[in-house]
Amino acid sequence: MKAVMVMFDSLNRHMLPAYGCDWVQAPNFERLAERSVTFDRCYAGSLPCVPARRELHTGRYNFLHRSWGPLEPFDDSMPELLKNNGVYTHLVTDHTHYFEDGGATYHARYNTWEFVRGQEGDHWKGQVKDPVIPESVNGAKMGDLWRQDWVNRQYMDTESKHPLARTFRQGLEFIESNKDEDRWFLQLEAFDPHEPFFTPDKYKDFYPHAYEGRHFDWPDYGKVTEQPEEVRHVIYEYASLVTMCDAYLGKVLDAFDRYNLWEDTLLIVNTDHGFLLGEKQWWGKNVQPFYNEIVHLPLFVWDPRHKKRNVRTDALVQTIDLAPTLLDFFDVKIPEKMQGQPLGPVIGAGAEIREAALFGIHGGHVNVTDGRYFYMRAPIHPDNAPLYEYTLMPAHMHKLFGVEELQTMELAEPLPFTKGCKVLQIEASTVFNPFLYGHMLFDLEKDPSQQTNLQDDALEVQLSNLMIRLMKESDAPAEQFARLGFGEGEEITGEKLKRQAKEREQWFRIDLGIGETWTPEAAMAYLAMFRPVPLARRSFVKESFIHYLKQEQIKDITEQHMILFTEQFGPLGKSMQRAVRMFAKQSN
Template identity: 25%
Template sequence: MNSKLFFSIGVLIFSLNSCHNAPNNIKPNILLICVDDLRPELNSFAANHIISPNIDELAQKGISFQKHYVNAPSCGPSRYTLLTGQYGPATNDALFQRAQWLQDSTVKTYPSMPEWFKKHGYTTVSIGKVSHHPGGRGGRDWNDSTIIEMPNAWDRHLMPVGNWLHPRGAMHGLANGEIRNKAEQMAIFQSAEGNDVKYPDDLTVNETLNQLKELTNYNDNPFFLAVGIIKPHLPFGAPKSYYDLYKDVTLPPIPHPEKPERQTTWHQSGEFMKYDRWGKDPNTDPIFAEEVRRHYAACVSYADDQVGKILKALKQSGAHKNTIVVLWGDHGWHLGEHAIWGKHSLFEESLHSPLIIYDPTNEKKNQNISSIVETLDIFPTLCDLTGIEIPEFVEGTSLKRIIHGPEQVDKTAVSYTPNAQTIRTNTHRLIVHNDGYVELYNHSKPEQETKNIADQHPELVKELTDLIQNKLH
């Protein structure tokens, strides 16, 4: 055979084989890890007493947004903003409300983030608590397949429940299949003997590993895989081995632990206080307060291990080279600051949560970004990083130019509850109550959110109030 012809045939065969083995779409995958009630109490966010090696390793590879703020201080509305890229109702049923709007032709609605990526060729999979209900369904036990929290969003939305019987049973993360019925009969914290399988997040992680195999071995499309880890949500329960990590750890003092004197968004920590506390109050019992904080820390380390298992599996699959990883806390959590134990306020502690974005194509590593960013920004950022059109309806800003370049963005963060709205700038926080009362705090002063200076700065109050109105309306 002519040598030139033989060479040409060889090149053709090689080319055909290469085309067959190449992915049909080179767009990056997305792995979104949502962690419930995770304040930025991580070693990579300057909490040196916390043991969080897996999340810290992700932070070293990626970009940590040290001033990330959620748009609402509770699970449902915060996840609404994450998954739609829009401000929305300030209630936990926000996504179910949106599902009803989708059935009403008179109400203008837009695709959710997973639906948008699905329209652009992605396989979308949700596991665990990504929307407000783990598994994304309604009904008495949150497993009614006719009541979908996010219609049209997921190719698969999964919630393994094991001994917990149903998603509602697994929601509060109690050990050994225990289901919360009456909170007052459940201990505020627990440490079960045994390994990670004692708690339901282990089921979520194992299903995630199964889905990763499916998505990387048998799926020709890029994937959008969202995983929701329940811990450290109340009650604070994790295997005892995680609590033992903190036996000899000295916890830092609780900053500004006093109840505010003037009108604020302070509340009585109702979600926390309704659990069985053996008659103890952390605001008056410092020994009990420290126990609560240690159990919260144990839950953080437990959640960190779950993140580590997922990231290890992603690397073993080889897909890590083409997968953008986002780790996001759905809101902050007070551990005694302002005498609050919980979320639901508009203080810094309720709204400040961790955000880490790892882009494998980015040469910048281990960067701590001090620009203010919002959960609202994640949807357009992921579009920008994957080369997908940013839809006009999203209300956030792409962070790609921060992630890939030296540019800082001068942003503000707006958040809300049913009764008040707030805006955070680099120097101040303004809170405007529905009844017209205002709070203004200077974050460049040591007093920060303990001294209301609204009376002294009426012009700044007016300026920031107008900014809130412009962003929300």
């Protein structure tokens, strides 16, 4: 028995023909659907990229305890469990985040791995002289990442040099070399169609359109401020990359046909999350509420034990189910603390493995769906607190935790899944602020595009209590319940929800005591400004802002005053300014 996982990054479900899209050219995804089970209700769990991969290894939600970070010493890693039980595991990837501080423990869990360089500003090719960068409609806002990407692109002047092509070539070489062997798992993982949406012209030619604007294939996360023709152009750039991904998926399907791997090889084709391409006036992920475009995922599985093909299932499944599925396939014992369930019973017998799905990003909304209703629960305080990280591996995405962050850390008692290990409890902060959006409730049956925020107290109570139960089952720390207004996890009532709604209104009536005036947008931007500021420094920042307003004799406050004010705070000020600018987009 063998297994292949073809994993794409930021693959939008709603842009695949197998899920109803009638204009994106992706014939091999259609071919895949004819050879496998298509899952209609697959949801993400922990987001974004690396938290999703921690779920892929551990079969557990991690967003309630931790943001982006490495695998922990107490984590059960699916590839390592396979390796320790006689299954050869191999990773081929061009996902650069595996090789940064915040992801550096993942690749070593496999027997062997190959890393293809060059994606999204990967620190690959050295060039002191600045590269020639076309003027972009959104500017070079990503700084060094943007610069490095344009250095790297000089080395990708043919399709064969593109990281996607090189990644699949190496994955296919592994299949070719090991097709006659038994008990191996290949994770063939492509960074595409993640931004930037960079493709050879042959794939752009599938989507001819009139466009005379500046170069634009990498939107910055935030509200859409571009013109409609620019948005349309980026959608076509993304579609071109999906078509390129489809072409290389086809090469894997060809290998399955050529060597008749369908007889004994599990095939999983999946992604970590989607990407907003102007829907709801948003670009990207992470900073906005997690609408369906981001969390409702495509998933295709061929299981040779059941040989179900060209069928669909509406069973509610998640990323956490993939680790136990692979362990079950190879008859490896599933750890007790894995929350996911094997998909074999779903495929073979139509089993329902969960009542509801929980998902989110650390410090963001906590979300739940039962497949029909979709509830986003925001914090009840603009500080989005209390909020802590629990870790023994204090690293962020690109860097280690700073000394200032670690000065307030404490050693916390073991959590139920840390195998008796005490963990560091570190005060956390985020640039985004889910408090600004409040709670949101959607009926996916009547409103699949999530345009109408329902006002239904009874339903909100029902879904809140469902969320509380799932959080308890996930060993959520006590402060997560407090942050969301759930007390210590006791059952919530309609009366309590109404009281919290009135308290929320009061937070937007800001009065600094100096006779100032606020527009609603300025008040919300003020709250956003504090999001990256450690709790211990917020009083100081507030007093400094009051001093600034008095000194400059400012009475009518706008977002621009906050942007100017943040310049005095160095690196922290840049994070504060980014939070304000992000919100300034939101208020347009």
